[in-house]
Amino acid sequence: MPFWVAAKEGRLLIKRCQDCGETHYYPRDICPHCMSSNTEWFDTKGLGAVYSFSTMGKDEARYTLAYVTLDEGVTMLTNLVDCDPAALSVGQRVKLVFKPSEGEYPVPMFTPA
Numbered sequence: 001m002p003f004w005v006a007a008k009e010g011r012l013l014i015k016r017c018q019d020c021g022e023t024h025y026y027p028r029d030i031c032p033h034c035m036s037s038n039t040e041w042f043d044t045k046g047l048g049a050v051y052s053f054s055t056m057g058k059d060e061a062r063y064t065l066a067y068v069t070l071d072e073g074v075t076m077l078t079n080l081v082d083c084d085p086a087a088l089s090v091g092q093r094v095k096l097v098f099k100p101s102e103g104e105y106p107v108p109m110f111t112p113a
Contacts, residue, residue: 002041003027004105012046012096012108014074015039025074046096047071047113055085068094068110079109088112 006013016023017031018038024031031039053066064080066088080088081099093113098106 001027006041006043007098007106007108010098010106012044013041014044014070014072016042023072023074025070025076044070044072044096048094048110050080050088050090050092050094050110051075052090053080053088055088064088066110076108080111081109082111 003013013027014023014025015027015031016039017034017036018040019036020031020034022031022033024033029039030037048068048070051067051069053064055062055064057063062085064083064085066078066080067075068078069075079099080094081097094110095113097109097111099109101107
């Protein structure tokens with residue numbers, strides 16, 4: 001799948017519908033806006049803003065889930081990493097980072113820009 005190949009290269013791909021022009025994330029072949037299958041992959045800038053977030057756990061097990069709205073207009077569920085959760089805020093600018101996973105592909109996450 002092109003999404004995971006790009007992730008290995010440090011790039012985040014999302015889809016754009018060629019019929020209605022809307023962008024969408026998560027990766028899927030059918031446009032959720034108009035149901036067209038005429039979609040294409042394109043690279044994001046890897047920049048966005050925190051829409052909402054929640055920090056859970058304690059000490060070493062602490063993690064922050066967030067919705068990040070990319071500059072391209074889509075909102076994705078992700079993790080905020082490499083930051084102090086107490087210093088995060090809604091609207092804060094973030095940038096893309098990839099973190100290793102137990103599988104062979106890195107996972108897109110975000111850190112303060």
